[in-house]
Amino acid sequence: MVLTFWRRPASRVALLGLVAVLCCIGFMTVNVQTDWQFIIEYRGSRLLALVLTAVALGVSTILFQTITQSRLLTPSLMGFDVLYVLVNTLAMLAVGGSALAEWAPSLRFALQVMLMVALALLLFRLLFSGSVRSLHLMILLGMLAGMLFRELSELGARVLDPSEFGISTGVAQASFARVNTDLLGAAAAALAVGGLLLWRWWRCLDVLSLGRDIAINLGVAHGRVVQGVMAVTAILVSVATVLVGPTLFFGLLIANLAYWFTGSQRHCWTLPASVLAGIICLVGGQLLLEHLLSSTLPLALVIEVAGGLLFIVLLMRGARQ
Template identity: 85%
Template sequence: MVLTSWRSPALRVLVLGVLALLCMVGFMTVNVQTDWDFILQYRGSRLLALLLTACAIGISTVLFQTITHSRLLTPALMGFDVLYVLVQTLALLVWGGSQLAEWPPSLRFAMQVLVMVMLALLLFRLLFSGSVRSLHLMILLGMLAGMLFRELSELGARVLDPSEFGISTGVPQASFRRINTQLLGAAAVALTLGGLLLLRWWRCLDVLSLGRDITINLGVAHGRVVLGIMAVVAILVSVATVLVGPTLFFGLLIANLAYWFTGSPRHCWTLPASVLAGIICLVGGQVLLEHVLASTLPLALVIELAGGLLFIALLMRGVRQ
């Protein structure tokens, strides 16, 4: 019985891995009608960006739902991805476009990630510390925060000189179709750094999902560990946002697919399953829409529609972890 229960999530994750691999092979080979050097350069960079995005959004969403104890809350729903866009705009306002243009793009990205982590920790403490709030109130606060950050970003963009705003990395305009491939190296380094930091609290993840009181009784420094994991979430959100821009329901979709497909709350299964589900949705979706169906329908529209319907269904059922 123990062996069977152990093998079932492993086999399901393996199935997801095979499907993700087939999607990647199809992305690189379907409808290839030109030189392979160009294909490897163009499609290879896009594929790497999609893989980094799937890893960042999948892992950050599962971690965020672990520390908030809700399968409805995600960093995007709480406005953290739009917060990164605001950080980028504020950097241009404070330092000026001409001065930032002298910085290497990776250095600008590192500075923005550092500011993003500090602001995300502050926002997290404001929203989730103190009195216990209802789930519906938290969703409302998160959406209001996202709207506020978005409006402030647009206000800052209007204040900027057009030539200075062009120095921006293009996060507000980035999407699954127009991927920002200029910062692939810096994004990969930031993702690796977030993964290394996560290893420090890896053994605490399953304990955190049991609740604050049980976590403290088991000898885990709950507050410190939660803030550390939130810092990792902020780094991963920055990586995903700089590559494909803000996404609202994608993390909710792939995280809940991982929970449903693995049938296990253990993070050793849900984390890789969420990443693989993200790869299947992003890479497989691009192959299906662009190469198989030859459709001009944006992949983001399909994903956000599916995620939005899932959000409404979960909200009506009141799903809690």
């Protein structure tokens, strides 16, 4: 009876949900030495930012792996998060940092997200036009694109005056311990918009994972649906990047944890499992390092090392969906 219960993906996702809730409760209550109003305001905003980041990275990675047919490829590995940093720098160069500072933060973020979606769709079309078939070459092109975007953003930031340079580099240097809580409302709104758009193609996701030819034969408008899912992915990547900055291997880590733990390819299980795995890694990891161990070791470093090792293992195995 217990073994049958454990084999169900729903039971495994429920267990992940329980652990994620316990991590959130521990994050809000462990080592509380001041009044609760301050704790709720300080830790609560950080917790919300980490949860939104887990949602954005978990869902965007699963979606990207669905449309690219590979468990190795993620938006971060293909340079899409660094592309947002470049968009942020280009917006300051085009409009001017002082003029852009007069805009409402949510309006600036909305403009950057729209530019990010347009450039991400263009980059996706260039990289996945069908001319490149080798997975290893695809990974190399993605990493080269990420390096190029990073160098261009740094070059553009050097042109800005010192105050604008600090704003620009802040996006590229955020971390899990120092999250951007100023745009929580805008980030939540962007996630809601992405979720509404994704709902339109929800029934097509499992079919897309079967491959282009099968999807077309089953009546899916493959090109249009893929472009729409990629637009949603770009929105989610923008949300994660503006909150915590670029992360290279975190999405890869939580997505593959979701595949392994659920033992399923269905998106009704893998999407929530990846989100819950992200919450456990971010909130639970921050709870462990910051509050229980009082360690100064950055959580981002631990996660990137674990994700990097997983990437090497998957690359050596040639893992594919």
